[in-house]
Amino acid sequence: MTKALEGKVALVTGGARGIGAAIVRRLADDGAHVAFTYSKSGEQARVLETELRAWGADVLAVEADSGDVEAVGNAVTAVRDHLGKIDILVNNAGVSISGVFGEIPTDDFEREFAINVRGVFVALQEASRYMGEGSRIINIGSVIAERAGFPGYSVYAMTKAAVVALTKGVARDLGKRGITVNTIQPGPVIISMTEGLEDLVKPYVAVDRLGKGAEIASMVAYLAQPESSFITGAALTVDGGFLA
Numbered sequence: 001m002t003k004a005l006e007g008k009v010a011l012v013t014g015g016a017r018g019i020g021a022a023i024v025r026r027l028a029d030d031g032a033h034v035a036f037t038y039s040k041s042g043e044q045a046r047v048l049e050t051e052l053r054a055w056g057a058d059v060l061a062v063e064a065d066s067g068d069v070e071a072v073g074n075a076v077t078a079v080r081d082h083l084g085k086i087d088i089l090v091n092n093a094g095v096s097i098s099g100v101f102g103e104i105p106t107d108d109f110e111r112e113f114a115i116n117v118r119g120v121f122v123a124l125q126e127a128s129r130y131m132g133e134g135s136r137i138i139n140i141g142s143v144i145a146e147r148a149g150f151p152g153y154s155v156y157a158m159t160k161a162a163v164v165a166l167t168k169g170v171a172r173d174l175g176k177r178g179i180t181v182n183t184i185q186p187g188p189v190i191i192s193m194t195e196g197l198e199d200l201v202k203p204y205v206a207v208d209r210l211g212k213g214a215e216i217a218s219m220v221a222y223l224a225q226p227e228s229s230f231i232t233g234a235a236l237t238v239d240g241g242f243l244a
Helices: 017-027 044-056 071-085 104-128 154-177 198-204 213-224
Strands: 011-012 033-038 061-063 090-091 136-140 180-186 237-239
Touching: 011 017, 011 104, 011 213, 017 033, 017 044, 017 090, 033 044, 033 071, 044 061, 061 071, 071 104, 090 104, 090 198, 104 136, 136 154, 136 213, 154 180, 154 213, 180 213, 213 237
Parallel strands: 011 033, 011 090, 033 061, 090 136, 136 180, 180 237
Antiparallel strands: none
């Protein structure tokens, strides 16, 4: 039986762990050839690469700091050279450096902006050069773009709101080429970033639990498929009712 993404090539930034790794696994399971970038998670990247190759998947792990413009460009080129094309780009890499607004160091602000916004922009620009009609760009944002919810997340909220605005603009720019561009906004999900916060966050989630990486990955998989071709410029919330 032909799988939904058979023959497609996907690039997932920040794909070695957490939501990114769940996305990599799902796209590979749906038949795509998958490349993913990592920065400080070399061991997790090697484990994931080995796992997927045992499935028979064509996979490529590329070391690249999403805050480094040259590294992002080189990663896109490496994927194109190794796998021949790019049909699906998932901008997942991101950081959250929380802190009291008046005490946030400028270096932390610059680092968060570099990865969460500039890195997304560069990956979009570079990958779109190699994309044809029917390609998909999926940015991983956050519900915090719409509701900060807790103190200490002002800069993170700003960067994720910027991703939504960028998504809308790029959707207009690439629409006539048959390329869709969307953002998925996860709510609280069980990852290292939320470790120790479950009891604090869970009461604000309508379904009374945190989400799973696989649940975000399932939305990515849908947006990557042909039947999603009339969805573009959207910010789609997957949050268990956090914003309800």
